[in-house]
Amino acid sequence: MRSSGSAVSGTFTKIFASGALTLILSGFQPVVAQAAAPVPVVGWCGTQEMWAQKPAAMRAAAAGYCDVGPCDVPATRNSWIPSGSTTITVFKVYFNVFRNDDGSNPACTAADVDTQMAWLNRDFLPHRIQFEMTGMRFVNASRFRTITIASEFDAMKSLYAVKADSQCNIFVVAVNVGGKVYSYATFPWDSDALSPYGGIVMNRTQFPPYDNHTATHEMGHCLGLWHTFHGVSEVGQCDACYEFAGTPSDVTGDFCSDIPPTPLSYACGNPGGTDPCSGFSWGNTDFTNYMGYGSCSNHFTSQQSGRMSCWSYDRLQAWMSGVRFISDGVFGPAPLTVSFQGQTAQQATSWKWDFHDGDSSLLQNPTHTFNAGNYDVTLSIESAGGPFTVTKPQYIWAHADTFKVANVLGNAGKKTRVDISIKNSLPLTRILIPFTWAGTYSVAFDTVLNAGTRTAGWTVPPPVQVDAFNKRRTYEINFAAPGGPGTFLPPGEGPILSVYLWPVGSMPQGASTPVQVLAYGYQTPTFEAQPGIYYGGSVAGSIKICLAGDVNNDGSGPDIADLTAMIDFLFIGGTVPPVLSQSDVDGSKGIDISDVTALISYMFMGGPKLTCVIY
Numbered sequence: 001m002r003s004s005g006s007a008v009s010g011t012f013t014k015i016f017a018s019g020a021l022t023l024i025l026s027g028f029q030p031v032v033a034q035a036a037a038p039v040p041v042v043g044w045c046g047t048q049e050m051w052a053q054k055p056a057a058m059r060a061a062a063a064g065y066c067d068v069g070p071c072d073v074p075a076t077r078n079s080w081i082p083s084g085s086t087t088i089t090v091f092k093v094y095f096n097v098f099r100n101d102d103g104s105n106p107a108c109t110a111a112d113v114d115t116q117m118a119w120l121n122r123d124f125l126p127h128r129i130q131f132e133m134t135g136m137r138f139v140n141a142s143r144f145r146t147i148t149i150a151s152e153f154d155a156m157k158s159l160y161a162v163k164a165d166s167q168c169n170i171f172v173v174a175v176n177v178g179g180k181v182y183s184y185a186t187f188p189w190d191s192d193a194l195s196p197y198g199g200i201v202m203n204r205t206q207f208p209p210y211d212n213h214t215a216t217h218e219m220g221h222c223l224g225l226w227h228t229f230h231g232v233s234e235v236g237q238c239d240a241c242y243e244f245a246g247t248p249s250d251v252t253g254d255f256c257s258d259i260p261p262t263p264l265s266y267a268c269g270n271p272g273g274t275d276p277c278s279g280f281s282w283g284n285t286d287f288t289n290y291m292g293y294g295s296c297s298n299h300f301t302s303q304q305s306g307r308m309s310c311w312s313y314d315r316l317q318a319w320m321s322g323v324r325f326i327s328d329g330v331f332g333p334a335p336l337t338v339s340f341q342g343q344t345a346q347q348a349t350s351w352k353w354d355f356h357d358g359d360s361s362l363l364q365n366p367t368h369t370f371n372a373g374n375y376d377v378t379l380s381i382e383s384a385g386g387p388f389t390v391t392k393p394q395y396i397w398a399h400a401d402t403f404k405v406a407n408v409l410g411n412a413g414k415k416t417r418v419d420i421s422i423k424n425s426l427p428l429t430r431i432l433i434p435f436t437w438a439g440t441y442s443v444a445f446d447t448v449l450n451a452g453t454r455t456a457g458w459t460v461p462p463p464v465q466v467d468a469f470n471k472r473r474t475y476e477i478n479f480a481a482p483g484g485p486g487t488f489l490p491p492g493e494g495p496i497l498s499v500y501l502w503p504v505g506s507m508p509q510g511a512s513t514p515v516q517v518l519a520y521g522y523q524t525p526t527f528e529a530q531p532g533i534y535y536g537g538s539v540a541g542s543i544k545i546c547l548a549g550d551v552n553n554d555g556s557g558p559d560i561a562d563l564t565a566m567i568d569f570l571f572i573g574g575t576v577p578p579v580l581s582q583s584d585v586d587g588s589k590g591i592d593i594s595d596v597t598a599l600i601s602y603m604f605m606g607g608p609k610l611t612c613v614i615y
């Protein structure tokens with residue numbers, strides 16, 4: 001438990017409920033030693049009433065002795081002190097944030113939860129402990145938004161704890177019980193630790209943005225730490241569990257000899273004064289320890305670190321993230337080679353990776369090469385603690401994307417549509433399309449549209465850049481912008497933009513002019529996916545002025561070879577003319593005898609000039 005300001009904690013009240021409270025409030029004045037008579041152990045850190053839940057016989061048997069567990073043994077504790085290379089243990093945490101019945105007045109925001117997660121991970125990283133948020137939710141329940149009666153804590157937890165046997169539930173509410181404002185946690189040795197009644201209750205004003213380290217303190221309790229002042233202010237005065245000034249103890253108080261005995265103090269400094277039991281001055285204390293109530297806490301000691309690891313593995317393995325992985329990259333051009341590292345706090349007997357591209361591996365740390373695409377990655381282990389699996393959706397982003405401009409037929413002096421296509425292997429959030437229609441022949445720009453293309457439904461805003469002199473424009477489509485049919489363009493291939501251009505009327509039949517997606521100035525053809533931007537290949541296209549009567553599409557004509565090709569096709573089963581527009585010289589949308597007639601008329605009889613109909 002951690003009180004705010006100068007309020008006295010609930011624990012404190014309980015321990016010193018009969019008389020001593022006034023004394024403590026008045027400022028840690030020396031009291032007359034009571035050690036002459038046997039003094040029973042009267043309480044534990046009130047983080048939760050583990051002690052009270054023990055059978056009466058056990059309490060009676062322990063009276064006068066300090067209860068110990070496996071991790072209270074100094075050698076055991078020390079064997080768990082992590083080093084910089086100790087595997088990081090990851091705990092799953094789940095946040096329940098309470099607000100009013102109508103959804104108003106949340107105890108904190110989602111951003112505050114993110115901030116708290118960041119502080120927890122920062123504070124615990126030196127101790128090789130990290131936290132993974134499995135989820136957070138807002139709970140609409142005015143009854144618990146502000147808790148004023150202690151029994152409401154358990155009522156709240158029994159109704160709202162989520163999978164308490166496999167993750168640490170953190171409840172964010174306002175607490176004001178009998179004028180006391182506090183947060184509290186449940187010790188790992190508490191019989192409730194893995195039940196709905198475990199976890200942490202965070203008082204709103206001890207949570208970001210007001211306070212970043214109270215959750216660290218409460219998590220310290222959850223993982224097996226006592227208050228730094230436990231041996232002085234939370235046990236019977238001068239009793240068997242009392243930690244005397246000048247005698248830091250491994251087996252009383254907070255069970256850490258690297259933390260000097262201290263009375264409870266809110267100061268960012270030594271408490272001053274003298275231990276009434278030993279007569280020694282308190283001297284230098286660890287007033288910046290997270291497990292004190294000091295206002296400038298910033299660390300755990302190495303023995304605390306050992307206790308946390310030890311108690312965690314003794315009692316809290318069910319909260320540990322079973323298996324997880326990291327890799328040296330997730331995003332890049334295909335083929336993309338990625339080195340993976342499997343991690344677990346369990347004793348794994350087998351590893352299995354599924355790369356979701358048809359391939360798998362049984363190594364702990366495999367390397368895999370991905371073709372273009374966006375892939376989930378799954379890692380599963382078998383262990384004594386059971387099977388565990390983790391999937392990271394859309395984890396790998398290997399790109400090999402291209403722009404392509406169509407080669408189209410047009411007629412001189414007529415508006416001609418040229419489609420720009422992309423082939424994208426990744427879901428795209430944005431695309432930047434600089435293109436040019438500059439060439440030997442004069443071509444005028446008309447407009448761009450995306451109706452009927454893959455981007456139909458999204459808005460094509462005005463061009464981000466226009467260079468009329470050099471016949472260049474750049475358009476951007478933001479698929480993540482509000483109002484579109486989705487927040488990304490799915491992988492696929494096909495037109496995304498139709499550009500309408502006017503080839504000059506004097507452009508001869510058979511001539512062509514280029515249309516290209518091309519970088520110019522600061523405009524670069526760009527794809528953007530969730531992990532970042534990348535650049536793709538580009539295939540140029542063109543407008544070719546249709547050469548009417550070039551039946552065999554050899555670029556010249558119409559001539560005898562074209563007439564022969566048409567007659568072969570129509571009457572003796574010859575090859576289908578490759579370009580209908582060039583062969584359908586009468587515009588009938590088919591090749592028939594009247595096209596032969598028109599061809600002969602033009603070639604040999606001075607008939608009318610042939611034209612193409614562009615379909």
Ligand SMILES: [Zn+2]
Nearest residue numbers: 001002221227
């Ligand atoms: Zn506490």
